[in-house]
Amino acid sequence: MTTATHDARSPVDPDDILIRVDVLNKYYPVRSMKLFGSEESAIKAVNGVSFQIARGETLGLVGESGCGKSTTGRVVLRLEEPTSGEVWFDGIDLATLDAESLRMIRKRMQVVFQDSADSLNPRMSTGRTIAEPLRIYEMGTDAEIKQKVADLMELVGLNPAWAKRFPHEFSGGQRQRINIARALAIDPDFIILDEPISALDVSIQAQVVNLLADLQARLGLTYLFIAHDLAMVRHISDRIAVMYLGRIVETADANAIFEEPLHPYTQALISAVPLADPKIERTRIPIVLEGEVPSPGNLPAGCVFHPRCPQAVDRCRTEVPEFREFTPGRFVACHLVDEAGSHVVERRGL
Amino acid sequence: MITPVTPAPRTSEFLLEVDGLKVSFDSPDGKVYAVNGVSFRLRPGESLGVVGESGSGKSVTMMALVGLLPSPPAQIDEGTAMLRVDGAEQDLLAAGKTEIRRVRGGKIGFVFQDPLSALNPTMRIGEQIAESVRKHRELADDAAKEVAIELLASVGIADPARRYRSYPHEFSGGMRQRVMIAIAMAGDPPVVIFDEPTTALDVTVQAQIVELVKTRLQDERGTAIVWITHDLAVVAGIADRVAVMYGGTVVESGPIDEIYENPQHPYTRGLLAAIPSADSDGSTRLASIEGSPPDLLVEPNFCPFQPRCAYAFDRCIDERPVLRDVAERHRVACHFDLDRGVPIT
Numbered sequence: 109m110t111t112a113t114h115d116a117r118s119p120v121d122p123d124d125i126l127i128r129v130d131v132l133n134k135y136y137p138v139r140s141m142k143l144f145g146s147e148e149s150a151i152k153a154v155n156g157v158s159f160q161i162a163r164g165e166t167l168g169l170v171g172e173s174g175c176g177k178s179t180t181g182r183v184v185l186r187l188e189e190p191t192s193g194e195v196w197f198d199g200i201d202l203a204t205l206d207a208e209s210l211r212m213i214r215k216r217m218q219v220v221f222q223d224s225a226d227s228l229n230p231r232m233s234t235g236r237t238i239a240e241p242l243r244i245y246e247m248g249t250d251a252e253i254k255q256k257v258a259d260l261m262e263l264v265g266l267n268p269a270w271a272k273r274f275p276h277e278f279s280g281g282q283r284q285r286i287n288i289a290r291a292l293a294i295d296p297d298f299i300i301l302d303e304p305i306s307a308l309d310v311s312i313q314a315q316v317v318n319l320l321a322d323l324q325a326r327l328g329l330t331y332l333f334i335a336h337d338l339a340m341v342r343h344i345s346d347r348i349a350v351m352y353l354g355r356i357v358e359t360a361d362a363n364a365i366f367e368e369p370l371h372p373y374t375q376a377l378i379s380a381v382p383l384a385d386p387k388i389e390r391t392r393i394p395i396v397l398e399g400e401v402p403s404p405g406n407l408p409a410g411c412v413f414h415p416r417c418p419q420a421v422d423r424c425r426t427e428v429p430e431f432r433e434f435t436p437g438r439f440v441a442c443h444l445v446d447e448a449g450s451h452v453v454e455r456r457g458l
Numbered sequence: 459m460i461t462p463v464t465p466a467p468r469t470s471e472f473l474l475e476v477d478g479l480k481v482s483f484d485s486p487d488g489k490v491y492a493v494n495g496v497s498f499r500l501r502p503g504e505s506l507g508v509v510g511e512s513g514s515g516k517s518v519t520m521m522a523l524v525g526l527l528p529s530p531p532a533q534i535d536e537g538t539a540m541l542r543v544d545g546a547e548q549d550l551l552a553a554g555k556t557e558i559r560r561v562r563g564g565k566i567g568f569v570f571q572d573p574l575s576a577l578n579p580t581m582r583i584g585e586q587i588a589e590s591v592r593k594h595r596e597l598a599d600d601a602a603k604e605v606a607i608e609l610l611a612s613v614g615i616a617d618p619a620r621r622y623r624s625y626p627h628e629f630s631g632g633m634r635q636r637v638m639i640a641i642a643m644a645g646d647p648p649v650v651i652f653d654e655p656t657t658a659l660d661v662t663v664q665a666q667i668v669e670l671v672k673t674r675l676q677d678e679r680g681t682a683i684v685w686i687t688h689d690l691a692v693v694a695g696i697a698d699r700v701a702v703m704y705g706g707t708v709v710e711s712g713p714i715d716e717i718y719e720n721p722q723h724p725y726t727r728g729l730l731a732a733i734p735s736a737d738s739d740g741s742t743r744l745a746s747i748e749g750s751p752p753d754l755l756v757e758p759n760f761c762p763f764q765p766r767c768a769y770a771f772d773r774c775i776d777e778r779p780v781l782r783d784v785a786e787r788h789r790v791a792c793h794f795d796l797d798r799g800v801p802i803t
Contacts, residue, residue, distance in 0.1 A: 389695035
């Protein structure tokens with residue numbers, strides 16, 4: 109389970125890989141009190157996650173609440189220490205770095221969160237907010253910083269004259285632009301976008317998504333786009349990784365995930381996505397999953413999806429499926445996918 | 459100002475008929491014009507999707523109908539809301555407190571976005587359903603409990619007799635929303651209003667809830683449904699008709715296929731273009747609606763969408779457009795004829 113063949117590689121030159129995550133684990137220990145003594149167990153929030161992102165690429169990371177997608181983002185940024193596993197950034201293993209080197213490399217990695225209001229200091233003006241990372245990293249004189257802030261505001265579609273205004277004077281969409289401007293201030297290569305548009309109105313979501321696409325094209329940015337809105341993820345991502353209960357179950361080209369999902373969970377997830385077309389909706393039959401997502405503190409044996417999988421066979425209940433590459437860039441963790449990369453339901457009882 | 463609509467064909471055809479509803483709030487910054495002349499109609503068994511963004515007035519409209527707005531600061535300034543059940547007609551906006559309490563649950567069920575705040579955390583799930591059953595059906599305790607267990611089973615809660623004794627915190631978000639639906643069904647009302655019922659849920663759970671509403675309420679009971687949402691995709695699968703709200707008014711309403719295939723308001727068109735289509739792979743840009751939602755502190759004597767509208771002209775600032783018929787039961791409030799590309803004369 110720890111060999112390098114498990115990477116969700118994109119079919120590109122290794123030199124073009126900016127982020128490589130290898131068998132990442134994040135467990136939270138829990139001590140439950142028993143009648144005699146206590147028992148140690150773990151919540152396996154992230155469980156053997158591997159993926160790569162090429163320079164200038166957007167990887168969408170999708171899954172339902174509690175699947176570990178946000179925790180994965182936090183561990184990649186080293187906002188939290190991994191339990192085990194490696195995160196490589198631009199050819200450097202982050203675990204080997206001392207505090208100062210990590211601080212310098214973190215400059216190149218930024219994050220934008222969902223709640224635009226909570227991530228801004230209500231008592232700090234927009235200008236100071238955007239300038240903060242520049243001051244922390246001592247990048248430029250006061251005059252240079254002021255000019256850079258004005259340039260950044262222009263870049264994200266805010267009027268530089270608003271630099272003196274405070275967060276409450278802005279709408280949700282404008283606050284998210286402030287967060288994006290702050291993330292861009294120190295010229296990062298890589299940005300984790302953690303549900304950046306979920307709290308915004310539909311008409312504003314498109315504004316922010318277009319802005320993110322423009323900035324990527326202009327600045328050559330690499331994105332990890334974490335979200336649960338699958339239609340928007342497909343729109344913005346080159347490739348998509350699907351998570352369930354701490355594991356990536358499938359990674360593929362964005363269109364392939366939608367048009368030819370191979371993992372039964374991906375199939376159910378995609379089939380549940382409603383489309384803004386009444387004609388399609390009248391005939392769409394979602395694959396309704398029975399039951400609830402099990403607790404990450406008490407994972408099912410074998411394939412973590414088997415208790416809810418409409419196609420599970422005996423082998424799924426005992427043996428953890430390998431996360432294998434079937435066609436270039438296409439990874440699936442399912443016993444029912446054959447060597448040719450097709451889904452085989454007939455192989456019941458194998 | 460009351461939005462004129464085509465006169466209702468006699469009575470009784472519509473289960474619910476809202477006309478010219480205006481609601482405002484007092485705030486430290488001044489009067490907030492939340493709902494500015496909303497009119498819509500609902501036939502028995504029909505499902506109406508009310509689509510709008512935050513601040514569009516969609517939730518305030520529905521809360522006003524069932525007397526759930528705190529007053530002060532809210533006040534209903536104008537309008538009527540006729541509810542016709544079993545041959546009896548009543549104006550919900552003129553109803554007294556006791557009367558409206560009997561309407562809630564008995565004639566109009568309500569399912570909110572956040573079931574956790576709507577449920578009593580210290581009371582067993584089953585008892586909360588049974589309480590609602592007793593209130594509306596005049597049954598003895600034992601019989602009410604039996605009905606509550608049946609309702610739990612019908613909303614897809616496994617092992618309902620045991621789950622009757624569970625507390626809300628022991629249920630997942632999806633299960634709690636099933637309980638809310640069971641409570642809404644307890645009084646067997648002819649209409650249930652759903653206010654963003656799946657917004658906080660995951661997409662696979664959302665699919666379960668939508669399926670439940672379609673089979674248990676629409677198909678089996680013929681319940682009329684009002685489904686409030688910001689999500690044009692969800693509503694496409696559940697509504698017969700759609701009302702699009704913006705700035706406290708209905709800017710367009712019509713049969714679902716008409717609205718999605720032939721939208722006649724620039725805002726409706728913009729919204730539909732702003733969401734990725736079924737095969738949107740990022741090679742095309744999303745059409746975005748520039749600008750921000752309207753300032754509700756300003757009395758809207760103009761078209762609320764005018765500052766963001768590519769087609770706006772003088773009249774849109776001078777005069778508030780009223781709903782006009784463009785096709786059978788398809789109405790739009792806009793001074794501009796989008797198809798012909800000219801102002802309405």
